[in-house]
Amino acid sequence: MKILKTTLFLFLLALAGSAAFAQQDTIGIRTVIARQNKFAESYPVEKVYVHTDKPYYASGDTIWFKAYVTVDLHQPTILSKVVYIDLISSTDTIMRAMKLPVINGFAQGNVTLDPLTYKQGNYRIRAYTTWMRNFDPGNFFVKNIPVADADKQLSVRAVFAPAAKGAATSARIIYKNADGEPYSNKKVSWHIETLEKTLEKGRGVTDQNGVLQVGIPAARIAADDAETLVASVETDGKKPLVNSFAVKANTRNTDVQFFPEGGKLLAGADMRVAFKAVKPDGLGIDIKGTVTDNDGKTCATFASQHLGMGSFLLTPESGKTYKASVTFPNGTPQVYSLPAVQQSGITLAVNSLLPSAVGIRIIANQAYLDQNKGKPYYIIGKIGEAVVYGAQTPLQDKTYDIAIPKAKLISGVLQITLMDTHGQPLAERLAFVQNKDALNVVVRADKPSYTKRQKVKLTLTAQKQLQPAEGNFSVAVVDETKAPFNDNDEASILSYLLLSSDLKGYIEKPGYYFNHQDNTTMSDLDALMMTQGYRRFAYTDLLANRLPQIRFLAEQGIDITGTLRNGTGMPLSRGNVRLSMADRHFTQAAVSDVNGMFKFSNIPLIDSVQVTISARGTYGANNLMLMVDAPTLPAVTGNAAAPDAIADIDSTYRTYIKNSKQQYSNSRLLKEVVIKGAPVLKLPSHADYPSLAGLSQLADHTISGKNFEGCTDFLSCLRTMAMGLTYDQGNFYVTRNYNSGDRTPVQIFLNGLAVDNNALVSMNPADVLSAEIFVKDDLGLVNRMYNSNGVLAINTKAAALKSMPKTKISIDQLKDMMGRNDEVTIRPQGYSLARQFYVPRYEPGKLNGIGVDLRSTVYWNPQVKTDKATGAASVEFFNSDGRGSYRAIVEGIDAEGHLGRTVYKYKVE
Structure with missing residues (x-):
């Protein structure tokens, strides 16, 4: 598949017949570039960006969102047709898992924050495709979503002394x-x-x-x-x-790190050294200080320019060591050692702030030049996985300058690598290229200002190099008097796809670098480039053929697979298998292959409908076994957006909470209903079984069976929900002990009976009543008996039936309870239904029964398409009852991967 659209220009500045090429272990620059391009074609990079209508919410709200799924240089993907959107709590519990169809690179959906389920706290959205699971999970899109409780009677916050x-x-x-x-x-x-x-x-x-x-x-x-x-x-x-x-x-201590440009301090070379200071909460902190050598001589002074980042000039001397004396805003001093000085070496410096070019300077100190003069070196630049620049040059002097015209590049993170002829990277530098290749999106209103409940018509026009652009956009209109926020704090389609998605680690205030670009913001962005890691594939791995293992294919739809076996357990080939959905009058037939495997492709599953798979049409059906493959889910890893978490939600969003309290007051009058005299059915728990009598009466964590609704694989779902436990190599472990190296497994019990992990593999999620987790055994009775550490107790609905009054059942009912091996009924996860955003219609001069309109999001439209001929599109909606400033956020992309974003404000009087 050829997806990349890039221009490569290659300069060969040294003779190809150089003596260096006579060695057996050398590699030509064309070979390096060819391998990189082959890698880019074989392993296309997909990204997901999610645009939400607001950056924060209250319980009872609905999160409206649109997913942009791109491939390579930001073109709408043609690779994956399914995207996964998870809403995860601060305790790493998946509260809502959605599967959405990707149509022409776009998907849309919504999540209603039921007050009974979503309590106040910091949640996060995680978005990915199955293809993305082949690579670092750090590539998944993650966004922090604070949720306030509009019904809270108290505002509580805690301030910790560092x-x-x-x-x-x-x-x-x-x-x-x-x-x-x-x-x-x-x-x-x-x-x-x-x-x-x-x-x-x-x-x-x-x-x-x-x-x-x-x-x-x-x-x-x-x-x-x-x-x-x-x-x-x-x-x-x-x-x-x-x-x-x-x-x-x-x-935690405040952390300060120092980053010599290119990666190393060279003796006798004039260099820039970048630094970054981070508070315990992961956010930047401003610092100032001085650099002294081992003789106590002051060599440099510095002060951070933006969010704890900055740089200073230093000329390291041979045989010397350097320390930085840092002063924090509260006056606290701290001393840090700079990296050791290399007596011989080569590196590079980059100036990306030039108006028309990216300047590159190769720097070698005298000792290195004396040993390597005349030898060829490679400079390779790539954006994403696309090589956009390649040059070969001999080392002739201590410095050598190269200029890469920006007109030949696209916007994004440019990785510049200095490499020897053995393919070994010697120095590397990231730079951000900002070209005028984004879509120019302009919004105009039909009136200079409006009144409340008045009809608004916004016309948006998209242009690309002064020509009309056909794009797909999402539009959110928010009453920012009710929901104020700083646009610099928020990720946008520009900041995420062009910047954050290519860098390792957390990026603070990503919108700042794109909202108002000038010399200051570009200089601050360059400081970020010098202090942030790059997340793309390393050249050393590429040239050594250490390539990613492909375990997940890109999904073209929802597939259901499985294996058909005979009574002896051997795979049965040419067996007839049929899938049916009675509610939708849908059937599909399949035939098992020589390994007994069958596959149903592109099943139109909506939500978690019941699916029946049967092999009754196969000879000897009464002696067959159907085994349906359970989908695997990615583990919930550390929260990359953790520094965005709001510690004091009550105070931070007081204005929004006050409006939400008024908005939802009529729907929340019934606080509590107490029913007296109703019989209480005792549900089974670990306390019913003598084998677990030594455990605490209350589990450390309990997972209700309702949380497994929609799961197709109980074990996979349990792995993501089991708080305090880690799953590895077929066993559960108490996370704290696992992290310290203890590999004593948790003992699993099913209705009071000790079982192993295999018992969970075949469990039907619909049969589970609850799962109780004990990360400690106070008396030690269970741990000593089973040589375990911790308990996982599974209680099933079948156990609950034993406590119910006895009733007679028919033979057919008994058979249905026992089930059949030649037929399986499952509820696989299907596509989540996306609701339509409600837009009220108000008529001038007429009263409306809606009462007071306190909506903060007054309009959301994820499918606004500009016309190919004119580049224009229009939307219409009605204001709410709020007066003040309204903000319209427009984001989108065209078929060639050009991104566009704008923010338009208008007044309601």
Whole structure:
């Protein structure tokens, strides 16, 4: 498949007959480029960007979103036809897993935040395709989504005093009521816990300002545990309010790193050294300082220019060492060692701020030049996996300058590598190329200003190099008086696809680099390039043929596969298998191959409908076994967007919460209903079984069977939901012990009986009532008996039936309960249905029954297509009852991968 659209220009500045090429282990620059291009064609890079209508929400809201799925240089993908969107909680639980059809590179959907399910906290969206699972999961799209509770009676936040590793710290828990007044003189009990045990306990009373001071002893702060401060406050006779706050992130040291340009400090060479200072929460912090050598001489001074990043000039001397004395904003000093000085070496420097070119300077010190003068070297530049520049040059002097015309490049992260003729990278530098190749998107309104509930018509026009552009856009219109936010903080289609998706690590305030581009923002962006890692495939792996293992093929639709076997367990070929969906009057036939495998392709599954797969048409059907393959799910890994988490949601989004409280007040009048006299059916749990009698009455974590609805593979779903447990090599382990090297497995129990992992493989998710997790066994009875560490107890609905009154059943009912081996009924995950955004229609001069219109998102349209001939499209909607500034965010892309974004504001008076 040939997808790449790129221009490569190659300069051969040295004689191809150089003596260096006589060696057997050398490799030509054309070979390097050919291998890279072959790799790019064989392993196309897919990316997913998700545009949401707002950056934060309240319980009861609906998240509206559009997924842009691109391949290679941002063209709408022709590779994958399915995208996965997960909404994950702060405890790494998948709250909602969606599968969406990708049509021409786009998908759309929504998630309603049911107040009974989505409590206040920081959630995150994770988006990926199956093809992307072949590579680093860090390539998945991740976005933090704060969710506020509009029904909360109290506003609670905790402020931790920064502390060094192993040092004592403290926390101020601040309570305020719904009106923002201090919640004073209230009793609070608190404790600090890990997944396994409680570390510290205490009690106190809030002062007149609603503040409780909690001291955290140094002995209770473990460096490698995820500690949580749990506080319970009285609420005027009602049940206590419990809040949890992460402790670990507030007890780390501020980190400062230094990055010599090109990767190394060379003796005798004039160099730039970049630096980055990061607070314990992962955000940048401004610093200043001086650099001194081992003789105490001051060699440089520096101060951060943006978000803790900056650079300074240094000429390292042979035989010397260097230290940086850093001063933080609070006056605290700290000393850091710079990287060691190399006595002989070669590196490169880059100037990407030139108006028409990217300047590259090859720098060698005298010792290296004396040993390698005249030898050829390669310079290769690539954007994504596409090689856009290649040059071969001999080393003739200590410095050599090359200019790459920007007109020959596209916007994005340019990776520049200096390489020897053996294919060994010697120095590398990232630079950002900003060309005028984005779509020019302009929005115009039909009126200079509007009144509330007035009809609005917005016309958007897209151009590419002054010519009309046919693009696909999403449009969100938000009343920013109700939902204010800083556009610099937010990722956009430009900042993500051009920048964040190609860099390792967290990018703070990505929108800042694209919203108002000038010399300052471009200089700050260059500082980011010098301090951030690159996530693309390494040349050393490519040239050594260490290529990614392809385990997942790009999906063209929803497929269901399995194996047909005879009574002896041997694969049965040429067996007739039929899939049917009674609700949709759909059937499809398949024939098993020589390995007994069968496949149904492009099944039109919507949500989790019931599917029946039968082999009854095959000879000897009564003695056959059908085995349906269960899909695998990617594990929930660390949260790349963790620094974006909002610690104080109540105060940060007070304006939005106040509006949401008013908006949803009519639908939330019924707070609690108590039914007296109704019989209570006791559901089975671990407490019903003598083998588990030694465990605590309450599990550390309990997963309801409802969470497994829609799962096709119980074990895969359980792996992502089992808090405190890690799954590896067919066993569950307590995460804390696993991370410390302990490989003692968790013991699994099924209805009180000890089983191994194989018992979970064949379980039907619909049969599960609950899963109880115990990361500790206080009495040690279970652990000693089974030589285990931790317990996973599975309770099934069949056990619950035993406690119900006995009733007679028919023979047919008994057969249905027992099931048949030649027929399987499953509920595989299908495509999630996308709702239509409701747009009210108001008529001038007429009253409407809607009451007060407090919507913050007044319009959402994920399918706005500009005309090919004119580049124009228009949308119409009605304002809500809010007065003030309204913000229209337009994002999109054309078929050739040109990106476009604009923000338009208008007034409602």
